Every structure is written in structure tokens, then in C-alpha cells.
Amino acid sequence: MSLPVVAIVGRPNVGKSTIFNRLAGERIAIVEDQPGITRDRIYSRSEWNGQEFHLIDTGGLEFGEKDEILQHIKNQVELAIEEADVILFVTNGRDGVTSADEEVAQMLHRTQKPVVVAVNKVDDRKYEDAMYDFYRLGFEHVIAISALHGTGTGDMLDCLVSYFPEEIEEDYDEDTIRVSLIGRPNVGKSSLVNAILGEERVIVSPVAGTTRDAIDTPFEHEGQSFVLVDTAGLRKRGKVYETVEKYSVIRALKAIERSDVCLIVIDGERGIAEQDKRIAGYAHEAGCACIFVVNKWDAVEKDDKTMNRFQEKIRHAFQFMPYAPILFVSAKTKQRVHQILPMVTEVAEHHALRITTSVLNQVISDAIATTPPPSEKGKRFRIYYATQVAVKPPTFVLFVNDPELAHFSYLRYLENQLRAAFQFFGTPIRIRLRKKN
Ligand code: GDP
Ligand code: GDP
16 A cells, blocks of 8 residues: 655745654654665655655755756646645745745646645744735645744644545455566666566556556466556656656655565666665565666676676675565566566565464574573573564564563574575565563
């Protein structure tokens, strides 16, 4: 299921990133603790009253060096109109309505999407009247806030959430493998989609699957059903912002949420970029099975060591996902493209793998016997038993004496032992601890 998207728009200095940080703050701090995973400061998964959503600060997107401010704002708004479910239009209560605000309003009036106007920097009640001026922008919801102090932000969130679309149940059955291709612009995602769907034994369904804002392509290969998620997002539509590196993350986020398997496409010719790591990090965190697909291999000048060297670079850059296999392909010459779907099927099996409790506990107790947990301040970490609570990805709960005593390195050791026993090829696994009373 893909989460609703809220996009923040508005001219510079009205407080967009302050709002973003306020709504995203805690989450960013937690995630940045994870080694090797970097994050954009302009996307975040946020939550209000149990309702999760994505938040995008369009002000953080750069569209080009010579962008005039107004053009820049226009690009932001265009992107928001296209991608968001609800638009948060931020203005500055101290400046009153400016001509740039009016320009933004005009653009926003051309969309059907709900718009909430936040009149920011109303830090003091005495400025509250300033907000009435903003009704002339023609939107129903005008809310005075102070991003600095947090006042009014609750009302603002209530209002945004009230416009979230109803969840649409997807009707793909359990056995259908949902696959997405994610990556920066121009790495060859759409070329790969065409190469995969053009394969001889691939039978594309005449009926496309549609969800809220995506078009999916269902197909079959060797008796297995697949659906390529969000093929519409991969089609070139020629909008300015689609060539923006960071834009690719929005599409990736939406696709990742709906996928079992993510093909992380990397441009073999240009090499690995920071943005690739972010996109891969999102797929890993979401618990998708992943395959690195290094494309344009035809265009790479090679000797007998080139592939190994590239492999090492991937392992180094993506240390948080050593489980993901790597394929070197060319959408252009179709080299090794036929290996993609069999590998997708294989990692999807591991992603959905269920281990019986007895076998699981045998592996865990063997692991403990081989290397007992170290003791901490005279107290020893004890694991009583384990159980698998979920698949996609495989998730285990260990019942322990005290979760606080668990060491990161010991959990890593247990993960490695689980992988040695069951492999979990291409899939992240999760280990949770629960105190047994
Ligand atoms: P952006 O360009 O729209 O992302 O704006 P920023 O979030 O960077 O904010 C611009 C400036 O306004 C910064 O100096 C903020 O500290 C300040 N600011 C943001 N929100 C408030 C607010 O609610 N009250 C006051 N007084 N200043 C604010
Ligand atoms: P997307 O933005 O990731 O969907 O990338 P496209 O599929 O539009 O490809 C971007 C460019 O890379 C196009 O000019 C393609 O022709 C080119 N391209 C894609 N795959 C390959 C490949 O395997 N080899 C070479 N040499 N070029 C490719």
C-alpha cells in the first residue's frame, strides 16, 4: 500500500524546511544512527495520530543552476501537483500576501488536489489577524501557525490528514511477485522494463493494473505471475523536474512500498552515486528483497577484472545490504537480461521463507553454544527461544531476559548464523527482541 504524500510548497524563506524538520525531526535522528544509510533532508516518513504519510519539502529540490526564483517555485509547484495527494502551501504571515504567493496560488487553483494554506511565523497571538489577508488567495483552509514554536501545527496536520485518499486495496494475489525498478534518472530503468517485457517467454497481460496514481504491468513468465509496479512512473513525460536527481526518489519511495522485490538499477558507465545509496537504503529499510542491476554493461570498457572491481565497489558502497545479489546487464544488447526474472523469483522465495520453530530454535541454540553472548556489567544476555512472526521480509522475535543487554555485534552474529543456515538470498531479515517475564 502506498502512503499518502504531502508536498510543501511556497516561496523561499517562508519556513518550509522549518516545518519539514518539525514534522520529520525525530524520525531523521533515528534513521541517521544506522551506519551506511544516508538520507535526503527533503523526504520523510511522518505520522500524525497513527496515520503515516510521506512529506516532501519541494524547496529542497534543485532544478538547475540558472533557475530564476519564480521558475524554481513553478517547478516545485508543478511537481507537487503531479505527485502529492495534499499540498501544503506555506506563506509568511509577517509579510502579508506577496505577488509570488499570488503566482503560486494561481497555479494551485488549476489542480483538483486539496490545498491547505499555512500562514507561518505567527509566533504571537497579536499577529493572528495577519492570517485573514490570506483568504483572498481563494483557498478554503487557511491556518495560522508558528513552525518555530509548533503552535497551530496540530490543526494544520488534522486538516491535511482529513484529505488523505481512501486506501485502495490491491487485488494482486499472494503468489504474484511485485517488482519495481528503482534508480536515478537515465540509468536505463525504462529501457530495462522494455527489455524484460520484450523477452520471448514473457506474456504481458492485456489489462493494466491501476492504483491511485500508478499504472502497473502484470505479466507471466514460466508459470509465475509478476507485476511490474508503476510502469507509468518510468515513462518519459518530458517534465523539467523528471530529470532532477532527487525527484527519482519520490517515485522510488512509492514503488518500494508496493514491491516485494526491488531492482536497484545502477549505471555501469557512470558508476555509483550518492543518490543510489539513498534509494537502496529506502528499499532495505522497507524490507524489500533487492537485486543490484548494473546496466549499460555493453558501454563499459572491460578487462577480466572489471566486473570484480565493480562488485567490490558495490559491496563497499552498500555495506548495509550484503545479501543483495548483483547482475551485470545491458538493456541495449539484452546481455543477461534473461537472468533477471529467474533471480527475482529466487529472491522472492527467500523473502517469503518461513522457518519452522523447531528448526529455528535448533539453529539459534547451536549459535549460542558456539559463541555465547558476552556478559555486560556482570549480567549475561540470555535467549530463551525464537519464533518467526512474519515473512516479506522474514522477521524473528527472540524472547530474552533483557533486551537492553543485547549487543549490536551479537545480533549481527545471529543474523549471520541464520543466513548460514537458511541463506535468505537477496532479502533483509529482521530480528526483534522481546522480554520474557
Ligand atoms: P524555507 O526557505 O521556506 O524552507 O524557509 P526556512 O525554513 O529555511 O526558514 C526561513 C527562516 O525563517 C529561518 O531563519 C527560520 O528560522 C525562520 N522561521 C521559520 N519558521 C518560523 C516561525 O514560525 N517563526 C519565526 N519567527 N521564524 C521562523
Ligand atoms: P531511465 O531514466 O532510468 O528510465 O533511463 P532510460 O531507459 O530512459 O535510458 C536512459 C538512456 O540510457 C537512454 O539514452 C538509453 O538509450 C540509454 N541506455 C539504456 N540502457 C542502456 C544500455 O544497456 N546500454 C547503453 N549503452 N545505453 C543504454
